[in-house]
Amino acid sequence: MKTIYIYVLDTLADWELGYVTAELNSRRFFKEGANQVAIKTVSNSKQAISTMGGMTIVPDYLIDDIIVSETSMLLLPGADTWNDPKHEPILVKASELLSVGATVCAICGATAALANFGILDNRPHTSNGPGFLEMVCSDYKGQDFYIDQPSIASNNLITAGSTEALLWTKQIIECLDVFKSNTLESWYNYFNTGDSKYFFELMQTLTSNNKN
Template identity: 70%
Template sequence: MTTIYVYILDTLADWELGYVTAELNSARFFKKDAQPVSLKTVGYSKEPVKTMGGMTIVPDCLIEDIAMDETSVLLLPGADTWSDPKHSAIIEKTSELLSLGATVGAICGATVALANAGLLDSRPHTSNGPGFLDMFVPNYKGQEFYVDQPSVADNNLITASSTGGLLWAKQLIERLDVFQENTVEAWYDYFSIGKPEHFYALMQTLPANNEN
């Protein structure tokens, strides 16, 4: 069982997580031999948080409950509240998880928090455009590793811009190896282009359609 931990904080950007959490939690397009996953929300306290879209989420567990294991996955969404010192604990945990080889996905404002901790100084990454991290992180030293793409996968760290949620989801799904290769490509084509032929192509890749 792979546990997907989703860190939640006030002003969480709802849309950034939608693609990846929906697919990992529902498992609707998983291949037959995919490792089962469990999705848990995690907070710095058990107090509910209010998302940017006005939805209330109550954490399932606390930061100290995160299993320190290579198979753990931590997702860090964007939010306007990352500068609050109370989130330093999850960034420390992120550093430990990365060192273990666990998968971490950070998008939008979460990349600022990682940059501020020096975690983007020496590995390929992205954020909300060239110069964005320089504006908000005075000690940022990762300019030469910045890649101007919506989402960038560097082994066990996958970073994305606020508009990169779909590609970020694709790269996380690929990292976790829960879709067949042709499924993830058809899934990405359908949700990025929206043409019906990509939907039918997606349906044809599913295990029930591949028994022969």
């Protein structure tokens, strides 16, 4: 069982989590025998948060409830409120998770929060483009590890820019190993291009006996 903890905070960027939460919760394209995953929202209090789109989310857990284990994964979405010091505890937890081999996934503003906290100083990563982290992070020292690509999966850290929720999701699903490889490729190609041929390829992978 993998537990996917999603940190929720006010002004959370709704679109950045849409693909990953829908696919992991619905399991509609999971391969036979895929590991079970549990999705839990977590925050620094049990008070409801309001997303950028005006949706209300009541967190399931507090930060202290996160189990620091290789079987945990932490998703950090973008938001306009990451500069608030009250979010430091989740950054501490992210560092703890990385230290035990758990996967941390950050997109958009969450990459800036990791950068300010020093987590990206020695880890390959990306963000919203060259110069972005220097512009918004006074304590950023990871320039030598910045890779100018849309989304980067390196060891147990997955980072992406604000427009790359789809590729970020693809890399998260690949890390979890819950789709067959050909299902994942067809899924990504379909949503990335809108070409119906990939939809039919996707459907075909679900009926194939190939489990890879």
